[in-house]
């Protein structure tokens with residue numbers, strides 16, 4: 001039986017090598033005769049070095065969105081994603097069709113959906129449309145986040161910690177299994193990262209070394225403060241639990257090194273998704289459904305109670321007092337109703353005013369404004385009309 005394809009969503013900071021990594025894994029799967037299905041969700045990318053099956057740029061013109069909505073680059077990407085998210089049902093239907101093709105179709109279904117996302121990581125991860133896209137994917141397929149990290153730029157303790165905190169925030173936001181992909185290992189080996197993630201003391205040693213050399217903060221920041229290093233120390237302790245939920249791999253998108261390890265990690269994370277995340281996802285969906293239906297019943301109850309109030313028969317004066325302006329007495333003339341409604345717009349009567357009292361108040365007000373009117377002969381609507389025609 002064909003297994004359900006796994007969706008691999010690549011996120012990472014601008015320049016971390018996401019697109020190059022996508023190209024590499026796409027190529028790897030083609031070579032291994034496991035042709036993937038590829039989605040590009042970056043509306044602003046000029047050239048994609050692979051052939052996406054679904055491309056946001058085919059349906060959304062990012063430059064036109066910026067022009068029409070008068071937006072800057074980030075607003076343009078966000079709005080494009082929002083517009084694209086409105087089509088998510090069609091996209092998922094298409095992916096499901098790909099995953100379960102007609103038996104007459106010769107080509108085997110893909111085992112992976114590869115998803116490239118915008119370089120502005122926060123636009124995707126923290127936007128409503130990003131959540132909709134991820135949740136919709138995860139409701140249908142095992143979904144794994146590949147967080148791409150620029151290894152040479154993460155070599156100092158503080159940049160490493162910043163990156164880990166970002167990854168942590170993505171994990172808690174998406175609630176999906178995550179693989180940390182330390183990219184560009186042809187330039188900088190990722191062993192240091194593995195050490196720091198598995199051995200707290202090694203991270204502390206590196207921290208002390210950076211401090212003693214005066215290169216704390218890396219890349220020319222120099223110095224640092226005692227406060228910063230103790231903060232980093234505590235954070236690395238706190239992140240210990242977070243690291244235990246992650247898989248990390250070192251790869252080079254340039255040379256292809258480590259890509260086997262990456263797909264091993266994808267398999268492990270897909271199993272983890274089915275075992276741990278899926279039940280949780282289903283529980284959350286059921287909870288949301290329950291909340292929705294409770295809210296609907298609450299709203300319905302409110303509407304019903306409002307209707308009851310309005311529909312109270314005018315059988316005794318006490319009822320009249322409750323609804324001074326509008327009366328839905330079945331026998332009442334429609335014209336009267338219209339008059340009452342018209343007057344209602346201008347009315348700020350206290351709940352215990354009766355109709356006569358209301359007329360009198362209008363008459364008094366109009367008289368004060370110099371309009372002479374006999375309240376006994378006039379409907380509310382005429383009062384209102386008169387008030388609109390009042391002198392001055």
Ligand SMILES: Nc1nc2c(ncn2[C@@H]2O[C@H](COP(=O)(O)OP(=O)(O)OP(=O)(O)O)[C@@H](O)[C@H]2O)c(=O)[nH]1
Pocket residue numbers: 012013014015016017018019020021118119120183184185186187251252253254255
């Ligand atoms: N040496 C080396 N360079 C890499 C590797 N992967 C990517 N690069 C380079 O890193 C730069 C950024 O790569 P991209 O793939 O465009 O990065 P991106 O994250 O998609 O960038 P955005 O489109 O801005 O989000 C390019 O110059 C790549 O050639 C790698 O494994 N090794």
